[in-house]
Amino acid sequence: MMRTSAGRGRRSSAAVVAVAVVVGVVALASPASAARLTAISIKSSHVTEGDTGTVFAVVRVTLSRPKTTTVTVNFETGGKFGETATANRDYVRRQGQTLSFPPGSTYANIVVPVIGDQLVEPDEFFTVHLYQPSGGPTIADDRGKVTIFDDDE
Numbered sequence: 001m002m003r004t005s006a007g008r009g010r011r012s013s014a015a016v017v018a019v020a021v022v023v024g025v026v027a028l029a030s031p032a033s034a035a036r037l038t039a040i041s042i043k044s045s046h047v048t049e050g051d052t053g054t055v056f057a058v059v060r061v062t063l064s065r066p067k068t069t070t071v072t073v074n075f076e077t078g079g080k081f082g083e084t085a086t087a088n089r090d091y092v093r094r095q096g097q098t099l100s101f102p103p104g105s106t107y108a109n110i111v112v113p114v115i116g117d118q119l120v121e122p123d124e125f126f127t128v129h130l131y132q133p134s135g136g137p138t139i140a141d142d143r144g145k146v147t148i149f150d151d152d153e
């Protein structure tokens, strides 16, 4: 009788301790890691082509929270993700360039010139690709799609 109830006592203390540890880990880990991680993401964009000269596609890149120091990320326009738009014919290629987020900012824009023409063609797209972040953040979403709407008929 003594043995049985001592055994029960131990089991329930052990169970209480285990629950307390699990709750403690969750409560401490979530806010701390959320505060430390900053992520860079790129949005998709679109632009209507035009007939002559260039129009500008504006692609927004966001930081999940502002930093007190400058953050940078490199970017390039892509030809490796099945794009239907052709670099330097439909848009001006950008390569090996760096986008900066000044301290306190949460977004920056990449601007890509889109070349006008009067050809009747389907809507086309290209991608802007982020790589090599510096200043702490990781990249959550590295690829933005820019759709060029054709305006010729």
Ligand SMILES: [Ca+2]
Pocket (backbone or CB within 6 Å): 049, 050, 051, 052, 116, 117, 118, 119, 150, 151, 152
């Ligand atoms: Ca046009």
Ligand SMILES: [Ca+2]
Pocket (backbone or CB within 6 Å): 049, 117, 118, 119, 120, 121, 150, 151, 152
């Ligand atoms: Ca066109």
